[in-house]
Amino acid sequence: MPVADTTLPVLDLSQTSIDITRQLCDIESVSGNEGPITEAILVALAGAEHLEVLRDGDVVIARTNLGRDKRVVIAGHTDTVPLNDNLPTRYETEDGVEYLWGRGTVDMKSGVAVQLKLAVELTEPAVDITWLWYDHEEVSADLNGLKRLADNRPDLLQGDFAILGEPTRSEIEGGCNGNARIEVRTFGLRAHSARAWVGHNAIHDLSPILDTLAAYVPREVEVDGLVYREGLNAVGITGGVAGNVIPDAAMVHINYRFAPSRSGEEAIAHLRELFEGYDVTVVDLAEGARPGLDAPLAQDLLAAVGGEAKPKYGWTDVARFSALGMPAVNYGPGDPLKAHADDERVAVDQITACEQGLRAWLMTG
Numbered sequence: 001m002p003v004a005d006t007t008l009p010v011l012d013l014s015q016t017s018i019d020i021t022r023q024l025c026d027i028e029s030v031s032g033n034e035g036p037i038t039e040a041i042l043v044a045l046a047g048a049e050h051l052e053v054l055r056d057g058d059v060v061i062a063r064t065n066l067g068r069d070k071r072v073v074i075a076g077h078t079d080t081v082p083l084n085d086n087l088p089t090r091y092e093t094e095d096g097v098e099y100l101w102g103r104g105t106v107d108m109k110s111g112v113a114v115q116l117k118l119a120v121e122l123t124e125p126a127v128d129i130t131w132l133w134y135d136h137e138e139v140s141a142d143l144n145g146l147k148r149l150a151d152n153r154p155d156l157l158q159g160d161f162a163i164l165g166e167p168t169r170s171e172i173e174g175g176c177n178g179n180a181r182i183e184v185r186t187f188g189l190r191a192h193s194a195r196a197w198v199g200h201n202a203i204h205d206l207s208p209i210l211d212t213l214a215a216y217v218p219r220e221v222e223v224d225g226l227v228y229r230e231g232l233n234a235v236g237i238t239g240g241v242a243g244n245v246i247p248d249a250a251m252v253h254i255n256y257r258f259a260p261s262r263s264g265e266e267a268i269a270h271l272r273e274l275f276e277g278y279d280v281t282v283v284d285l286a287e288g289a290r291p292g293l294d295a296p297l298a299q300d301l302l303a304a305v306g307g308e309a310k311p312k313y314g315w316t317d318v319a320r321f322s323a324l325g326m327p328a329v330n331y332g333p334g335d336p337l338k339a340h341a342d343d344e345r346v347a348v349d350q351i352t353a354c355e356q357g358l359r360a361w362l363m364t365g
């Protein structure tokens with residue numbers, strides 16, 4: 001008789017989407033550690049006979065094949081940014097609002113919870129649905145699980161419209177900013193720090209770069225009716241050899257968020273111009289996506305869930321679907337301002353609202 005593996009985390013999809021969020025968050029899955037959560041999702045979907053379930057690495061694909069005339073792709077990533085002593089989750093009430101606190105509650109396990117709940121419960125949706133849960137979204141674009149799937153099995157991403165369950169306070173956010181990361185290096189000459197005049201300090205040479213960043217005024221750019229805020233920030237800095245050595249190398253890691261009216265190539269040209277004369281290495285580049293809200297299915301969803309469409313400032317995989325020529329929007333629970341934050345927490349009523357909005361729309365088409 002086979003023995004059940006009791007070390008695997010268990011996911012019970014018969015619970016509410018709020019509780020499923022708690023269960024998912026308590027399975028730690030910082031990028032690179034999505035194996036256990038992927039296994040838990042596969043086991044939890046095992047009894048859903050209306051779904052064809054496939055796996056590609058740590059991507060789970062579950063789809064209906066009902067012969068409907070439209071197919072909607074609904075996707076969410078299972079990884080999170082690193083913890084900061086914010087797991088396990090806890091419930092807390094603040095000013096009469098109940099929150100679930102902890103890493104992943106906003107970005108984006110509450111969105112994944114809603115998707116999993118609907119995937120098992122909607123046996124007869126009005127459209128065919130491809131559900132996708134994937135790994136490595138929060139790290140370099142070349143590691144992204146959806147990118148791997150698009151390269152290996154582009155047929156599995158095909159559809160008429162896509163919804164990414166990224167945090168949007170359960171309202172529609174259109175498109176996304178592009179995202180570039182560069183490393184800017186300075187070089188010096190090592191010497192004993194007691195005789196610094198015979199060396200050259202590479203860390204001191206970073207000052208003009210930091211001054212440029214501190215003085216930079218990011219643009220606000222209107223694209224198809226939505227105003228995208230850009231951002232240019234140092235997100236890391238390295239340098240130094242020992243406490244008594246003048247450093248011969250230093251590096252500042254810079255993240256540029258650019259409006260979707262600007263291509264990746266234009267974004268890099270802008271950065272090279274800003275840091276002309278310095279050693280610049282591009283370490284990550286992901287194109288943005290225009291809002292695409294004029295697509296009829298996007299209009300339908302917007303009308304069904306209500307509210308006014310806003311721009312998505314973070315980068316999301318709507319860009320991947322846009323590049324494939326498929327309209328896509330962001331729609332999920334959680335305040336994006338709390339994504340990646342130490343006080344990451346989701347108002348639980350937003351989870352319920354998102355479930356209701358998506359359920360109603362998927363049942364009427």
Ligand SMILES: N[C@@H](CCC[C@H](NC(=O)CCC(=O)O)C(=O)O)C(=O)O
Binds near residue numbers: 140141
């Ligand atoms: N390749 C990128 C991936 C970063 C993706 C991440 N996305 C979000 O946080 C979406 C949530 C939101 O803003 O609403 C991001 O924008 O950092 C990378 O390397 O950074």
